[in-house]
Amino acid sequence: MVTPGSLDRFLKKHHRVGLDSNILIYFIEGIPAYKKLTQRIFESIEAGQNQGVCSTLTLLEILVQPYRKQNETLLNEFYGLLTTYPNLEWMDMTVDIADTGARLRAEYGLKTPDSIVMATTLRSGATGLIANDAQLKKVKELNVLVLDG
Numbered sequence: 001m002v003t004p005g006s007l008d009r010f011l012k013k014h015h016r017v018g019l020d021s022n023i024l025i026y027f028i029e030g031i032p033a034y035k036k037l038t039q040r041i042f043e044s045i046e047a048g049q050n051q052g053v054c055s056t057l058t059l060l061e062i063l064v065q066p067y068r069k070q071n072e073t074l075l076n077e078f079y080g081l082l083t084t085y086p087n088l089e090w091m092d093m094t095v096d097i098a099d100t101g102a103r104l105r106a107e108y109g110l111k112t113p114d115s116i117v118m119a120t121t122l123r124s125g126a127t128g129l130i131a132n133d134a135q136l137k138k139v140k141e142l143n144v145l146v147l148d149g
Contacts, residue, residue: 002147007037010145011044014128016051018121018142019088021061021113022132024054026147028062028078034132037147041130045087052088055097055120057113059083059090091120108138118142 002010011017019041025031027038045052059082066075083090091097093116101119104110110118118139121129129136132147 001033002037002145002149004036004040007040007145010128010130010143011041011050014050014126014143016053016124016126016128017041018053018117018124018126018129019058020117020129020131020133020136021058023130023147024058024062024082026132028081034147042085046085048087050087051126052085053121053124053126054082054088054090055117056090056092057116057120061113089124091124093120094123097123104139104141110135110139 023038023041026034027042044050062078062082063075066072066078082088097116097119100122101112101115104118105112105115114133114136118129118136122141126142128143128145130145130147134146134149137144137146137149
């Protein structure tokens, strides 16, 4: 598990950081094993010490459960928090992102959602990505911090 100190060093090294879907889910749902780390990530983003970058694909992934549960209150809370969070940028998929994602998928054998998140992070100008999937560390173009890594 990543320590608070190694997370702080990562955040200082990378002003713009991509966030994988699971990081936002851990934060929103307050998952105990990751609560302190994700709170630190989002405090840093909210304070403007870091700029967070997410693919709109991430929003799709996060909203599935509230829609599945037909929980409109939760849906509105998630949507409201995520789309208005300070210093958190949402990027739509573009032709460049699709092309970069296809290259990453071909080169590293990533799943399509992972390749889109990685490509979005790269095309945003971010130099780091925070995730919880060790497979993403094989992508050489980005410095990937894996919470359980």
